Amino acid sequence: MTESVFEDEPICSAKGCTAPAEWALRWNNPRIHTEERRKTWLACDAHRAQLSDFLSARGFLREVEPFSPA
Template sequence: MALAHGPRDGVCSARGCENPATLAIVWRNPALHHGRHKTWLTCEDHRDFLLSYMRARSFPARVVPIADVGGAEV
C-alpha cells in the first residue's frame, strides 16, 4: 500500500489534499538532479503554494498542463 499519492493517481501533491490535479509543476534540484526532473501534481488551490516552495529553494520550476508532463524538462 502506497503512503502517498503518485503522479498516476491524478491527485494534488499537497499534503492532505484529495482534490483532482489540473496542473503539474515540473522542477529539479540543480545540486542533485543532473539532466532529470521531478513532477508534482497540483490543484488550482495549491498551485501557488507548491510553486513558491520550489522558488524559495531556488529550484527551477514551471507549471504545465498535466497533458504536457510526458518528457517535460526544466
C-alpha cells in the first residue's frame, strides 16, 4: 500500500475560498468567552477586510496579525 503524504496548507476562512491564509484574525465573543480567550479565523489578502468588518461590527475582533504556519 502506498501512502500519500502531503501537508494541508492553511486556507482562508471565507466561505468557498481556497486561497492560502495570509492573516490571522483573533477574536472572541465577550458574552461567552473570557477576556483572554482567542479564537482564530484565517484570511487571504482578498478577504481580510470583509472578515475583519464582520467581526468588528459585532464587537468581536481583537487583533489582526500576519499568519505564519507553525
